[in-house]
Amino acid sequence: MMKRVEELLKDKVALGVLSNTHGLKGDLKLHLFTNMPELVSKLTEVVAYNESQKKFAYIRIETSRKAHDYFIVHIAGVNTISEAEKLKGFVLYVDKSFFPKSKEGEYYFFELFDCEVIDENGNSVGIVEDVIETGSNDVIVVKKGKEEVLIPVIERYVTKIDKEAKKIHVKMPEWLE
Structure with a gap:
């Protein structure tokens, strides 16, 4: 096969x-x-x-x-x-x-791929398709259907990363509301 x-x-x-x-x-x-x-x-x-x-x-x-x-x-x-x-x-x-196990509060990019992103109201924003390194912070590329959303991985927007459950909780950036 x-x-x-x-x-x-x-x-x-x-x-x-x-x-x-x-x-x-x-x-x-x-x-x-x-x-x-x-x-x-x-x-x-x-x-x-x-x-x-x-x-x-x-x-x-x-x-x-x-x-x-x-x-x-x-x-x-x-x-x-x-x-x-x-x-x-x-x-x-x-x-x-x-890879060595990532520490608390740290992650490998591959651990974020395919994570579901959930906003502060419990709604699904989409699935992480990619991670972009910008120098100052990482940015997750979230895709839902044909739409793509970029969310900076900083405390202000990413409230929790649950690698085991494959979920990322976010507060949506103002420019996306």
């Missing part, structure tokens, strides 16, 4: 993308999507998916080292530049359990 992409990646989080080759011995550049570079040294087996090619691969990372704003990784069985070329563009996915 064939599984859909959504099923295969259900409990996984995108960690980074293999952007280019490095050298002639099959190494690749890994650009992270996370601000937790310490996780790279713990990587062993990961799921890799290339959306444009619609291809999956289970890969084992043998070595990794930091270089500038990316990592150089060596993947088992990839020993030439031509073999490495085939993995360019693959996104590496890890189990959600790979």
